[in-house]
Amino acid sequence: MLHGGAGALDNLGNDKEAVRYLEGMRSVLEHGRRILQLGGSALETVEQCASLLEDDPVFNAGAGSVLNEDGKVEMDAAIMCGATLNAGAVAGITNIANPIQLARVVLAESEHVMLIGAGAQRFADHWKFEFMPDHYFLTPDRVAQWEQAHLRRRMGLDHDDVGTLERMNEEKYGTIGAVARDRIGNLAAATSTGGIVNKGFGRVGDSPIVGAGVYADNASCAVSCTGFGEDFMRTALAKTLADLIEFKSLDGPTAAREGIDYLQRKVNGRGGFILIDKQGRCACAFSTKRMIRGWIEQGGETQCWL
Numbered sequence: 001m002l003h004g005g006a007g008a009l010d011n012l013g014n015d016k017e018a019v020r021y022l023e024g025m026r027s028v029l030e031h032g033r034r035i036l037q038l039g040g041s042a043l044e045t046v047e048q049c050a051s052l053l054e055d056d057p058v059f060n061a062g063a064g065s066v067l068n069e070d071g072k073v074e075m076d077a078a079i080m081c082g083a084t085l086n087a088g089a090v091a092g093i094t095n096i097a098n099p100i101q102l103a104r105v106v107l108a109e110s111e112h113v114m115l116i117g118a119g120a121q122r123f124a125d126h127w128k129f130e131f132m133p134d135h136y137f138l139t140p141d142r143v144a145q146w147e148q149a150h151l152r153r154r155m156g157l158d159h160d161d162v163g164t165l166e167r168m169n170e171e172k173y174g175t176i177g178a179v180a181r182d183r184i185g186n187l188a189a190a191t192s193t194g195g196i197v198n199k200g201f202g203r204v205g206d207s208p209i210v211g212a213g214v215y216a217d218n219a220s221c222a223v224s225c226t227g228f229g230e231d232f233m234r235t236a237l238a239k240t241l242a243d244l245i246e247f248k249s250l251d252g253p254t255a256a257r258e259g260i261d262y263l264q265r266k267v268n269g270r271g272g273f274i275l276i277d278k279q280g281r282c283a284c285a286f287s288t289k290r291m292i293r294g295w296i297e298q299g300g301e302t303q304c305w306l
């Protein structure tokens, strides 16, 4: 299962743009299917799928990330293995093409779960990550979006039309996410983002926070969230969804409905999530008008929506 951000998507100028999102998602889903069919692990699959989405500049992660208040790209990412509960996360990082790959090395090679800023950059250097120039991350659309937001001194979310405050609250939050269940029943989740448009320097959202924007446990489910990060942090939404499954014995689709109600009831939260439960049932929910998402359930058809 993949997502490419939640929101109103009113800024989609035409059908061609919509097709561009859906085609990007469909080809990455097919790639994930091939890895799993060849016996690849859920962890490997979510890392590879998230990397491909990071490379696609239409999504708000890796190349195409949104800009912070200083006009700079600062990215967050996390990956989690449901079999071991091992997790790796990076926050506030710059110039790394695939933050999810750095998060995976944190998971595999570091004693820690999360590295931030300069320490994460030093870790990346140690593990021989290539540092990309700033222009690799900047797309003309993102620069224009930031200029509008900056002029209005407003903080917004990916693909927002920052025209009016009402629209601001309604529109699209970016981010990419992947969750998978492999042939032996292991679950994994990955989330990666440039965050929200014109965010404060040093602001970290939910995406790299285990239990907020990402979670995986073979005893319940794998989850990746997108939306206004502060809402997901305050409700620990990814772990709340896992708890609904583990402790209330709900299935994935029922937990998804309860989880989105909880997000809205508690903090009037804006965003959504994708989830695969331990039986391999796919579910998603969102409180925004739309969410870009797709899945292949139990080896069936590839399906994508926005």
Ligand code: ASP
Residues within 6 Å of the ligand: 005, 006, 060, 157, 158, 172, 173, 174, 175, 193, 194, 195, 196, 204, 205, 206, 207, 213, 225, 226, 227, 228, 229, 230
């Ligand atoms: N959740 C991300 C953040 O708050 C943004 C998003 O999903 O688009 O950083």
